[in-house]
Amino acid sequence: MGGASGRLTAWPPLAKWPAASPTNCASRSTIERQVAAADRVITALNDFARLPIPQLEPVGVDTCLREVLEINAPPPGVELDLFVNPPDLCVLGDRTQLAIVFANLVRNARDAMPEGGRLRVTAVGEGELVAISFEDSGVGIPPDVLPHILEPLYSTKAKGIGLGLSIAHDIVRRHHGTLTVTSQLGKGSTFTVRLNACDRSS
Ligand SMILES: Nc1ncnc2c1ncn2[C@@H]1O[C@H](COP(=O)(O)OP(=O)(O)O)[C@@H](O)[C@H]1O
């Protein structure tokens, strides 16, 4: 991370900008904000392009979700439920990459509930699959926005980069899984990841 920041902030025209004066300080801070935003996009695209082939191993779903929820804890106004059944549910996946998928879904749910609400994370066995759902009670997704949310660089947020879901979708596809979404405007959204369960006989 951060590989692009040095290059952009040391960009010669910006470094040579004259010392702050009443006339140029507003423009300078605008440029610096734009550079910081471009830097975030470049860094995220770099990370996306370098995603390695998933290293599959048995991943305990409960532990993985708890770790992600601890690092990306929803704010106090968001009530959190975690339900994993059976508790030893296990998927075949790349632990690091699955954590990226879950973290993106948790962060999006958090963003969708600026006034607080409820995030319900559920993992259940479905035969040879495990379904992991993130259900929020947030703003929901308008029908005209829904078809675009998996597209790279598509965001409806003022400071959004629009890569979280496309990265999540790409990782899930590389695991031969699926990512689906249902949403009701003003009521909330549910994102569900389906992955192959571990072969318990092996
Ligand atoms: N849980 C959610 N509730 C409402 N809208 C969502 C949710 N998750 C994703 N979205 C929509 O999908 C868009 C793309 O999400 P994402 O790829 O993570 O990019 P970003 O979070 O940077 O905007 C968001 O800008 C938002 O419009």
Ligand SMILES: [Mg+2]
């Ligand atoms: Mg996001």
